[in-house]
Amino acid sequence: MAADIGFGSLFITLIVALYGVGAAIYGERNKDNMWVDSARNAMLLTFPLLTISVASLIYLLVTDQYQIAYVARVSSRSMPVYLKVAALWGSQAGSLVFWSWLLAAFASAVTLRKWDRERDLLPWVIVVSLGTLAFFLVMNIFFENPFAKLWQTAQRVVIAMTAPENALPLVPRDGQGLNPLLRHPGMVIHPPMQYLGFVAFIIPYAFAMASLITGRADDSWIRITRKWTLWAWLFLSLGLVLGMRWAYDVLGWGGYWGWDPVEISAFMPWLTGTAFLHSVMIQEKRVMFKQWNMVLIILTYDLVIFGTFLTRSGVLSSVHSFAQSAIGPLFFVFIALTLTASLGLVLYRWDDLKSKNSLKSFFSREALFLLNNLLFLGILVASFWGVIFPLISELATGQKVTVGPPFYERATAPLFGGLMLLMGVAPLAAWGYSSWKTLNRSLVKPFFASLTVIPVTFALGIWQPWYAVLAFWLIGFVITVTICEFWRGSMSRARRFDENFFAALWQLVKRHRRRYGGYIIHLSMILMALGILGIEVFQAETQGTIAQGESLQLGVYSMTYERLDNFDTDDGRNLARAMVSVSKNGKEVGKLYPRRDYFYDSQQFVTIPGVRSTLADDFYVILIDWKPISQAGATFKIYHNPLVKWMWIGAWVFTFGILVAAWPEKKPHSPRQTRIRS
Amino acid sequence: MRPFERQSPIIFLGIILLSLGLPHVATAQDPTPSDDEVNAIAKQLYCPVCENVPLDACGTQACIQWRGIIRDKLAEGWTEDEIKQYFVDQYGDRVLAEPPRRGLNWLAYIVPPAAFLAGVYLLYKGFQTWKTPSADHASPQESVSKTTAADDKYISRLEEELRNR
Amino acid sequence: MKKVLIWGGLAILLVILALGLNKSQQGQVSVGQPAPDFALTSFDGEEYHLADLQGKVVVINFWASWCTSCKPEAVDLENAWRNYQGEVVFLGVDYVDTEPEAKAYLAEFDITYPNGPDKRTKISQAYRVQGVPETFIIDKSGTIAHVQIGPFYSYDEIIYIIEPLLTE
Structure with missing residues (x-):
């Protein structure tokens, strides 16, 4: 019953979405606002309708209705309720419904805004959003139906919505259960965050398309979607970081990022999105590079679709891939249409988007922003090429190749370094007229101040490799410059308005939220860079099989194997949990419990490391194996990951920075207000 | 879906447990290369059964056997390059972390x-085209x-x- | 000129994606297609070319020692091979495997038909194998007559497929 309601609701949503597209176009053509309003109502209707579908699916999951093929695949009786709910995005069909639901939520939210001055954009925003939604719904209804049931005929098991001839319902006693790797709090939030980030980018894209179609060459689409873009960027970034954290905590290989094609395809829209966030400022401040911003937002959205295509069509094989499915060709048609239509529109309006670009200096803020864009796109090209090259190689020569971490690290590390340098220099450059002389003058102090980092790294015994020393200096440089910006701004306010320092700081940030929120984000990036540098360059590891009471050494650390417990849990796992004690310089600093969970329902293992995390370093222990008979010996792999905690701290700072920059204004009285506050 | 190894490599972790006591008994009395020496090479290799996961971090039975091969070859005195070349000859270029330069x-x-x-x-x-003549000193x-x-x-x-x- | 470049670039990208997608959707070589030729060097050092085996029914079994679901069918395959006394050619292709373990596997199941490693995964790529075990049965004219995805469940199942091919 719930399945029929859910499926019916999906189907009705599709019809409503298609109607909305038609009504919007008809209304726009005939300048008939009634039709446009009707389309708008259609758009608003999609959200409650899809909520019914999603609620039905959650209901089916939570109530263990294993006749539903999807429920039987991703859920099981032993799973706790929150995981049954999370199983909504545990596999292809459910995650597509979830995706559509988020899309409807965003599209509805944007429809609710006031449309006084940009009414001409409305029909096209509806067409783009509902068109995309309709596509995802078609995939759900015709190819990946999460509500389809299991039926037993004389010969075989059939998955269908209604009973085939001579078939009896097949109700498995229990489901296969969610992939154990997904049964982790990080995985419960990582996919929704990632999807939120992906889906939210449709809003700026829809507005960009609308302004291309209507031929509005002004920057209203940028102004309207500025906050949306920030939120989208926050979700996308958090999705990436949560994915890293999940990999670090669950995958048990001592790392957080493997340059896997699917990771990269989530990273690519982040690159162009970040470039976009910077370059729109040039358009807002100096009315330049309109064409470029259009290109960037289209790239970002298309990379989202492209990444989804790669993950879900089976073109690439990866740990993240969904099982091969029939949606590949349909998705291909969609991606081809999106790319062709966006590109065609940009080229069609190319001349209208021309702006009188003028740069007074190579060292002005806008010039440095362009350099920033160049570096981001450089990283994008290397990433994209690395993902696509194995495909080309196999097609051209039949030879499968791997493009792995060394390739990406070599290709992107210098560019990341360049971006760090820019984070240090660009905030000091002024819009328009900055010259080498003025820039130089403001650079001198922080530059020399930051040089003190180098003797400190030497004192800590870090001489090698040279690029690590350079990177430490860069980190110090950016931190110095950024803190100086806060300091000088507050001090000058404090003097001018006779405020105390903290009041001045508060006012400064409050009044220029985007600017100072941006600086906080720079700081967060630098903190993350510190963590990445620590683990990438200074990670050490060792592995060995030891008996109880014996120890493994790694640097100043030593780890003693004390005992192993093997027991069942009531949520359907068998745990092998080792207890080890960790000593640093001969002094015990704590106990860790690395373990291996065996999931009875899916017959899979998950390795959960024991981690002792401090600001200076992580001590990370994986239980690789143990001997079940004697329980005497066990194989451990231990990693020493310096500074990695700063990555997670950076993520918190990042979120804070976005909140500072994007939190809604208190009094949005006049439409002017949003323009002034940036 | 078929219960194939390649699609769900994690299942094979199970076999690790069962087979752990058995392999490499013969090499035990030789000066066995350490796990670290094996991992140093395994880190640079990719097993087709475990796509995009480096060999040292992959837990499938196939990968355990591969690491066994590395250990055997090291014990026989092979160099790192020889071992890598052996894997390329056996399983193709995709075992390397990067495409060979040719x-x-x-x-x-x-x-x-x-x-x-x-x-x-x-x-x-x-x-150059955007640069306006109104020079820096106008500010x-x-x-x-x-x-x-x-x-x-x-x-x-x-x-x-x-x-x- | 610029536009030509841009559209050309897009077209190339789409073609690559389409070809990649096509490849991933293709699946194994299917019944009715000519069997791709290959050379296999067995663990004993003998060389086998599929082309030389024209006129005979050939069974090509992809397996690996690390593959659990290969084990149940190993004995059935060996018995089928013994049943035909060389009338039907059996070739075992050892996919992404290590030699000591592979030889131990052959010894464990007392497999006597020729087996050899799939060097550089060329044979499995030619047959677009997606996992192990997979078995391809080729008729006397060199055409694929049966594709078994996953293991055979009984000796009879194998015989049942081979019998009609012998009388053709």
């Missing part, structure tokens, strides 16, 4: 830097005496920028 594969290495340089060139050309700031405290200049610049917003 033939079409050069494309993998050339395109990213070439694209970046093209970008640099385009941006440079752009800068009012430049007329301020150089002895002025940097902070004051900062305020005025800040104020100026805020006005522009």
Whole structure:
């Protein structure tokens, strides 16, 4: 019953979405606002309708209705309720419904805004959003139906919505259960965050398309979607970081990022999105590079679709891939249409988007922003090429190749370094007229101040490799410059308005939220860079099989194997949990419990490391194996990951920075207000 | 879905448990290469059964056997390069972390830097066309005496920028 | 000119994606297609070319020692081979495997038909194998007559497929 309601609701949503597209176009053509309003109502209707579908699916999951093929695949009786709910995005069909639901939520939210001055954009925003939604719904209804049931005929098991001839319902006693790797709090939030980030980018894209179609060459689409873009960027970034954290905590290989094609395809829209966030400022401040911003937002959205295509069509094989499915060709048609239509529109309006670009200096803020864009796109090209090259190689020569971490690290590390340098220099450059002389003058102090980092790294015994020393200096440089910006701004306010320092700081940030929120984000990036540098360059590891009471050494650390417990849990796992004690310089600093969970329902293992995390370093222990008979010996792999905690701290700072920059204004009285506050 | 190893490599972790006691008994009395020596090489290899996961971190039975091979070859005195070459000969180029530098594969290495340089060139050309003759010295700031405290200049610049917003 | 470049670039990208997608959707070589030729060097050092085996029914079994679901069918395959006394050619292709374990596997199941490693995964790529075990049965004219995805469940199942091919 719930399945029929859910499926019916999906189907009705599709019809409503298609109607909305038609009504919007008809209304726009005939300048008939009634039709446009009707389309708008259609758009608003999609959200409650899809909520019914999603609620039905959650209901089916939570109530263990294993006749539903999807429920039987991703859920099981032993799973706790929150995981049954999370199983909504545990596999292809459910995650597509979830995706559509988020899309409807965003599209509805944007429809609710006031449309006084940009009414001409409305029909096209509806067409783009509902068109995309309709596509995802078609995939759900015709190819990946999460509500389809299991039926037993004389010969075989059939998955269908209604009973085939001579078939009896097949109700498995229990489901296969969610992939154990997904049964982790990080995985419960990582996919929704990632999807939120992906889906939210449709809003700026829809507005960009609308302004291309209507031929509005002004920057209203940028102004309207500025906050949306920030939120989208926050979700996308958090999705990436949560994915890293999940990999670090669950995958048990001592790392957080493997340059896997699917990771990269989530990273690519982040690159162009970040470039976009910077370059729109040039358009807002100096009315330049309109064409470029259009290109960037289209790239970002298309990379989202492209990444989804790669993950879900089976073109690439990866740990993240969904099982091969029939949606590949349909998705291909969609991606081809999106790319062709966006590109065609940009080229069609190319001349209208021309702006009188003028740069007074190579060292002005806008010039440095362009350099920033160049570096981001450089990283994008290397990433994209690395993902696509194995495909080309196999097609051209039949030879499968791997493009792995060394390739990406070599290709992107210098560019990341360049971006760090820019984070240090660009905030000091002024819009328009900055010259080498003025820039130089403001650079001198922080530059020399930051040089003190180098003797400190030497004192800590870090001489090698040279690029690590350079990177430490860069980190110090950016931190110095950024803190100086806060300091000088507050001090000058404090003097001018006779405020105390903290009041001045508060006012400064409050009044220029985007600017100072941006600086906080720079700081967060630098903190993350510190963590990445620590683990990438200074990670050490060792592995060995030891008996109880014996120890493994790694640097100043030593780890003693004390005992192993093997027991069942009531949520359907068998745990092998080792207890080890960790000593640093001969002094015990704590106990860790690395373990291996065996999931009875899916017959899979998950390795959960024991981690002792401090600001200076992580001590990370994986239980690789143990001997079940004697329980005497066990194989451990231990990693020493310096500074990695700063990555997670950076993520918190990042979120804070976005909140500072994007939190809604208190009094949005006049439409002017949003323009002034940036 | 078929219960195939390649699609769900994690199942094979189970076999590790069962088979752990058995392998490499013969090599036990030799000076066995340490796990670290094996991992140092395994880190650079990719097993097709475990796509995109380096061999040292992959827990499938196939990968455990591969690491066993590395251990055996090390015990026989093979060098790292010889071992890597052995894997390439047996299983193809995809076991390496990067495409070997030859033939079409050069494309993998050339395109990213070439694209970046093209970008640099385009941006440079752009800068030249966008550069306006109204030179740096037109700015009012430049007329301020150089002895002025940097902070004051900062305020005025800040104020100026805020006005522009 | 610029536009030509842009559209050309897009077209190339789409073609690559389409070809990649096509490849991933293709699946194994299917019944009715000519069997791709290959050379296999067995663990004993003998060389086998599929082309030389024209006129005979050939069974090509992809397996690996690390593959659990290969084990149940190993004995059935060996018995089928013994049943035909060389009338039907059996070739075992050892996919992404290590030699000591592979030889131990052959010894464990007392497999006597020729087996050899799939060097550089060329044979499995030619047959677009997606996992192990997979078995391809080729008729006397060199055409694929049966594709078994996953293991055979009984000796009879194998015989049942081979019998009609012998009388053709």
